[in-house]
Amino acid sequence: MSEVMEKSPVIRLDAADNVAVARVEIPAGTAVASEGVTALQDVPLGHKIATRAIARGEPVLKYATIIGFAGEDIAPGTWLHSHNVLVDDFQKDYRFSADYVEAQVLPEEERARFMGIRRKDGRVGTRNYIGIFITVNCSATVARKISAYFDEERLAQWPNVDGVVAFVHQQGCGMEMTGEPMDLLRRTLAGYIRHPNTAGALVCSLGCERNNLGEFFAGESLESGKMLRAITMQHVGGTAAAVEEGKRVIREMLDEANAIEREPVSAEHLMVGLQCGGSDGFSGLSANPALGKAVDILVRHGGTAILSETPELYGVEHTLTARAKTPEVGQKFIERINWWLTYNEGRDVQMNGRVSPGNNAGGLANVIEKSLGGSKKGGSTGINAVYEYAWPVLEKGLVIMDTPGYDPVSATGQIAGGANLVCFTTGRGSCFGSMPAPTIKLATNTPMYARMTGDMDVNCGTVIDGDRTLDEVGQEIFEKMLAVASGEKSKSEALGVGEEEFAPWPIGVTG
Amino acid sequence: MSEVMEKSPVIRLDAADNVAVARVEIPAGTAVASEGVTALQDVPLGHKIATRAIARGEPVLKYATIIGFAGEDIAPGTWLHSHNVLVDDFQKDYRFSADYVEAQVLPEEERARFMGIRRKDGRVGTRNYIGIFITVNCSATVARKISAYFDEERLAQWPNVDGVVAFVHQQGCGMEMTGEPMDLLRRTLAGYIRHPNTAGALVCSLGCERNNLGEFFAGESLESGKMLRAITMQHVGGTAAAVEEGKRVIREMLDEANAIEREPVSAEHLMVGLQCGGSDGFSGLSANPALGKAVDILVRHGGTAILSETPELYGVEHTLTARAKTPEVGQKFIERINWWLTYNEGRDVQMNGRVSPGNNAGGLANVIEKSLGGSKKGGSTGINAVYEYAWPVLEKGLVIMDTPGYDPVSATGQIAGGANLVCFTTGRGSCFGSMPAPTIKLATNTPMYARMTGDMDVNCGTVIDGDRTLDEVGQEIFEKMLAVASGEKSKSEALGVGEEEFAPWPIGVTG
């Protein structure tokens, strides 16, 4: 015990909080020097201890956010949980824009820099891929065979090309001919094709599919040219001919794709998709708030971060609407929440506004506290826009994109929106990776990090160990963003993970 | 014209029909010798000509099926279309089992044989694969990397193993925890794992997914053993360790997988999934009815054929219910039709009971005639069972499995049900292939066959050309089934198509 107690037994999530969270079991009577309090009761791991006196009816603040109100007069050192942290109906008050504060962005010359790839349209890439896309699953094998041909050996003479990657999927026909399912598929594909990390693109089509190639190009204002090619299998004579034609046109693209040079650019060109998957009880205490700290730094340096996974934000929508730039931005988020409530009707999914018994035992008093743990990946700044799935992200700072919580589908929407980096927190140990934007993985706890070091980029478990603060880990994550954006391979990237994880949201019927 | 007219200008779809179909434009006055009639009007390509007198109110028979009733007294040689072929409400009468005739199956010793692979459970394989499966998309990269390692060179010493194939998908988490979507995914995976063409299987799991490995194995009564292995990435230490472990366990399976010998077995062990995709105006005149002839032969030899693509059977459900073995079998089909009507509500899909103007111009008088063209893939025998998607097919003869029309999803359901061969008709030129059961592709017309010979196994366009009868082409297809079942590579198989086309039906929400 004495070893442990040399470090503070609690984690302070925000300077404004009147609680801290036990990172180990704290027996009654333990002095918590860092907070100047002594535990009045046993405080289990993951549970809260009052760091100040809180009068009955006063807000209880965690992550600088109201998670409930004191049910009685609370003395410093008191164990806080569902019995003395009460929630009333205040959370129904969206307080649109009431808490919005415009982020203080550093002047250009003071912003951090990374080595980026400047594209003609002014956007900046972090990688340099040639992507092979398909209108329909019927051309998936052709795409794969072309991609497989361009292996490391064959690409050796174009060292600036990070790879020739096939982004295959299972949609494109047997689906609704018009409406959101087709629109969503098309804007996802177009977002990848236009992505600043995509130097050139080949689109493989069969010829008779509902996701008609010509309509897709016209609808998305894509224009064929040297660096955007299309092949229709039924026109060129089938599988073998399409593969040969694909190799030929990609060979024609490689010189131009290779002709890039990385140059120092400001961090304002970073657009980071925020993800979590395989969460555990530590996610909300280490990796998520540490990533939030990094996002706050990123926003100060002019960059963009995309918070998503709407079903997991249910419960804290009022904290997000209050931080929205305008009431319209907040309202748009509420519309998406309502859309999800309809989509999920009668389905066995976890979007019920309740906390599971396991989560409650782990220290989460209510759904606000639970969803806050996830939403803190987004840090503390104002929310400048809300986008639907795979829409181009144009605003800077913190924005929301409505996506499912499912990792590959969510990250695919963010990358289609323009994310050139993904930061992914995980407690159980997800091995997710992505292309053409690389994924950085953030472990919530040291034992998992040690077990899966080959897949994890940053160990945020040091916060749980009491060795580092959230601010320190946040700074490390921000630096890792700059390094990976500059070309340093993330762990998943080095392992070659990311080609299978392209997964446009299958939102319609399959007929 | 004279060259064309040396051959009959019509196609006789069934001996019982009182119509034939023009395979070329037939000018008024043309003698149609094969039918002993002279055209009284111009008959456009694909349209019908009366081959006998049909009194007003008498049924018009095409494919030996009532497609409507004569609206007037019809003389032989009359052009028949919507103006004189009328439909009343008779099609609402399901006449459950009224037309069922038990198929006359040849005695064992007279049945055709193929060189099959007898498995311990008595089922017979047509191929010999090791399959790598995933519980969730999060283990897709691991599965792919293991499969990629076992390339032709590394497998050379196990010549009886057709391949080590990764069957990846995008589901397994972010989906409903219980209910049909999860059940369907699990029975699809289990159907492939237990498939007679699967000599051994490795299941890769992440560890924290909703499609929990242990629950999946227990629910599907799968038992780990030498030839069924499982790896959990979070247990073995992540991506790289899982790939190494996967290689190791597959190496342990290869000797046993290789120890098979093909032996002559009766055609009763053939189970053929029937598919069409990229249809054209010839589909219903050549490839589909020719495949139907082959299926009738197959059924006579004791084999099984699976008719699917329910949305495309809408319109002829009464002809199928009448052929059902029991009223219960017919009723089950109607239940599936009704399920689809609900599933498609408000969606922009083609399941509306109407014929498009293009189809009408092409000679299809009504939806019965249109859907008949697709359903004739199933031939003419009784329907012995109706299965839901991916359920194990246990009945012999012609059966129905409810699937979407979308090719990869439909074929995946049939293969999961046990199909060890797929026969796929196409007019526009689909390049579909499948594993572990190979696909034979049947071209509806000669120009497409000539253009895409590398992808097409049989040219049914010879029927349209007037060079062969449906019976002759049906016999050729049946012989091709036996040859491919015996190990002859189909075109798609030789091209290596089939790994990307594994596509379990995504039937639920993605949350």
Ligand SMILES: [Ca+2]
């Ligand atoms: Ca490649």
Ligand SMILES: [Ca+2]
């Ligand atoms: Ca997630």
Ligand SMILES: [Ca+2]
């Ligand atoms: Ca994919």
Ligand SMILES: [Ca+2]
């Ligand atoms: Ca392989």
Ligand SMILES: [Ca+2]
């Ligand atoms: Ca189809």
